[in-house]
Amino acid sequence: MLELRDVHSGYGETRVLHGISIDVHAGEVVAVLGRNGVGKTTTLKTVMGLLPCLEGEILLDGRRLDGARPYDIARSGVAYVPETRDIFPSLTVLENLELSLPLGEKRGGGWTLARVFEIFPRLEQRRANGGMQLSGGEQQMLAIARALLLNPSLLVLDEPTEGLAPIVIGEIHSKLAELKRDGLTILLVEQNFGFATSLADRCYVLGKSVVQWSGTSDAILADKDMQHRWLGV
Amino acid sequence: MFADPGFWIVQLLNGLQFSMLLFLLSVGLTVIFGLMNFVNLAHGSLYALGAFVGWSWVNVSGSYWLAFFLAPVCVAAVGALLYVTLIDRMRAAGPLNQVLVTFGLIFVFLDVFRYFWGDFTLGVDKPALLAGGFEIAGQIYPAYRLFIIALGLLVLAGLWVVLERTNVGATIRAGVDNSEMASCLGINVEKVFFIVFCVGCALAGLAGVVAAPLFSVSPGMGIELLIPTLIVVVIGGLGSLKGAIAGSLLVGMLQTFGQVLAPQLASMLVYLLLAATLIMRPQGLFPARA
Numbered sequence: 001m002l003e004l005r006d007v008h009s010g011y012g013e014t015r016v017l018h019g020i021s022i023d024v025h026a027g028e029v030v031a032v033l034g035r036n037g038v039g040k041t042t043t044l045k046t047v048m049g050l051l052p053c054l055e056g057e058i059l060l061d062g063r064r065l066d067g068a069r070p071y072d073i074a075r076s077g078v079a080y081v082p083e084t085r086d087i088f089p090s091l092t093v094l095e096n097l098e099l100s101l102p103l104g105e106k107r108g109g110g111w112t113l114a115r116v117f118e119i120f121p122r123l124e125q126r127r128a129n130g131g132m133q134l135s136g137g138e139q140q141m142l143a144i145a146r147a148l149l150l151n152p153s154l155l156v157l158d159e160p161t162e163g164l165a166p167i168v169i170g171e172i173h174s175k176l177a178e179l180k181r182d183g184l185t186i187l188l189v190e191q192n193f194g195f196a197t198s199l200a201d202r203c204y205v206l207g208k209s210v211v212q213w214s215g216t217s218d219a220i221l222a223d224k225d226m227q228h229r230w231l232g233v
Numbered sequence: 234m235f236a237d238p239g240f241w242i243v244q245l246l247n248g249l250q251f252s253m254l255l256f257l258l259s260v261g262l263t264v265i266f267g268l269m270n271f272v273n274l275a276h277g278s279l280y281a282l283g284a285f286v287g288w289s290w291v292n293v294s295g296s297y298w299l300a301f302f303l304a305p306v307c308v309a310a311v312g313a314l315l316y317v318t319l320i321d322r323m324r325a326a327g328p329l330n331q332v333l334v335t336f337g338l339i340f341v342f343l344d345v346f347r348y349f350w351g352d353f354t355l356g357v358d359k360p361a362l363l364a365g366g367f368e369i370a371g372q373i374y375p376a377y378r379l380f381i382i383a384l385g386l387l388v389l390a391g392l393w394v395v396l397e398r399t400n401v402g403a404t405i406r407a408g409v410d411n412s413e414m415a416s417c418l419g420i421n422v423e424k425v426f427f428i429v430f431c432v433g434c435a436l437a438g439l440a441g442v443v444a445a446p447l448f449s450v451s452p453g454m455g456i457e458l459l460i461p462t463l464i465v466v467v468i469g470g471l472g473s474l475k476g477a478i479a480g481s482l483l484v485g486m487l488q489t490f491g492q493v494l495a496p497q498l499a500s501m502l503v504y505l506l507l508a509a510t511l512i513m514r515p516q517g518l519f520p521a522r523a
Contacts, residue, residue, distance in 0.1 A: 048417055050413055050417070069416065070413065070416040070417050071416040071417070071418075071419050071420055071421050071422070073417075074416070074417055074418060074419035075419045079417075080417045082414065082417075086411050086413075086414035088406065088407045088410040088411060088414070088415075089410055090406045090407075090409070090410055090521065091403055091406055091407060091410070095403040095406075096407075098400060098403065099403060099404065099407055099415070099418050099420065100418050100419075102400075102419070103418065103419030103420075146418065150418065150419060
């Protein structure tokens with residue numbers, strides 16, 4: 001479904017990615033792992049068109065995404081949940097969700113406000129609250145719910161567990177597992193090794209700006225030497 | 234004089250009328266800044282353009298009301314042209330370049346006004362409907378000024394409803410908060426920018442055509458009002474409707490009452506308010522991005 005072929009990217013003059021190739025097949029959950037600063041977030045931002053793809057190609061169902069603008073990428077079915085969640089502070093919870101409706105309804109699919117509230121009942125209770133009055137966990141749920149309402153074919157998640165309490169991480173994990181059972185394709189970046197490997201079918205490990213290792217989650221769990229070398233776990 | 238309630242009421246109305254004019258100008262400037270991070274110093278020139286175009290429509294058609302509706306449309310069209318040819322390209326250029334280019338535009342507009350309308354002071358008659366006055370607390374108060382107050386309040390209420398209570402407004406606020414994230418939700422933020430820019434220009438044009446019968450129409454009129462407008466935007470907080478309302482009222486009232494109560498100090502008061510705001514609350518009273 002999503003294919004990164006030898007992607008180079010970076011901020012201004014600084015190159016962060018030196019040729020990364022990642023494949024995500026339909027219905028699969030793929031995790032990108034690696035230490036801080038190896039370019040995991042950069043990879044996702046490049047997929048979303050927020051950073052330029054300087055070399056290489058990004059394909060979604062065979063169509064080029066690189067060079068497209070973020071809103072075109074969103075329209076072609078990629079929904080993004082950034083590391084910082086990026087809830088709009090001057091909008092209420094409901095307004096944050098409603099922003100996704102025009103595109104979500106045009107794309108069509110099973111995601112409606114009612115279904116989102118069913119999965120995240122807390123958001124319905126807090127629908128009239130301002131975006132900044134939410135706890136970290138609620139913000140994460142809102143960011144995921146907002147992305148789902150776009151009826152995406154691919155959900156891109158950047159560190160969904162960051163800064164959350166273990167109990168909330170457990171909750172997010174079970175929601176994402178539910179989405180996976182539903183057949184949603186997910187590309188996930190995580191620092192939380194246990195969280196990522198228990199959710200993902202396959203993993204890519206970034207190090208020194210390139211892909212150092214890739215394989216199934218079972219294989220990565222078995223390869224202690226690789227874990228030590230590239231993840232420090 | 235000070236014991237007469239009529240005096241206070243008239244000054245209050247004068248202050249309110251000036252505040253509304255400032256509001257029409259500053260709201261466009263502040264929302265454009267909040268949304269696009271773009272400093273448009275030529276905003277005052279668009280106000281003057283509204284007055285000149287209004288004058289011409291009055292002269293051509295003899296109807297003030299035709300000018301009243303057409304001048305904002307013409308100014309919005311000029312704004313759209315500016316956006317496509319210049320401003321869109323300057324978006325990524327950084328504030329210094331933007332300030333320099335739009336500062337240059339002030340002089341371009343100045344010469345355009347002189348070329349087409351001459352370096353004169355032109356007058357526009359008030360529409361016959363509003364030529365009279367109302368008796369308020371023993372004084373005759375011009376109907377036209379009351380009309381400006383009503384118009385300002387109407388625009389304010391309209392903008393508030395659109396920005397706070399509609400999906401379009403939520404989209405604009407989302408763009409002000411975080412344009413990257415908004416575009417990741419499939420929103421064409423550039424298109425939103427363009428529309429908001431044109432509406433801001435139309436409001437500047439509206440302020441111009443409304444001010445024309447009150448003040449004289451001259452090439453420099455935009456520059457005169459640019460400074461108080463910028464002060465309103467800074468005091469109110471960049472990018473927020475609430476800030477534009479509060480800032481306009483503060484500056485409008487201070488300037489009006491300053492001129493009658495402490496004429497020697499009047500020209501300084503607004504700057505003192507600006508300095509005090511910058512020291513105590515540099516982000517302004519109601520910043521859009523807290």
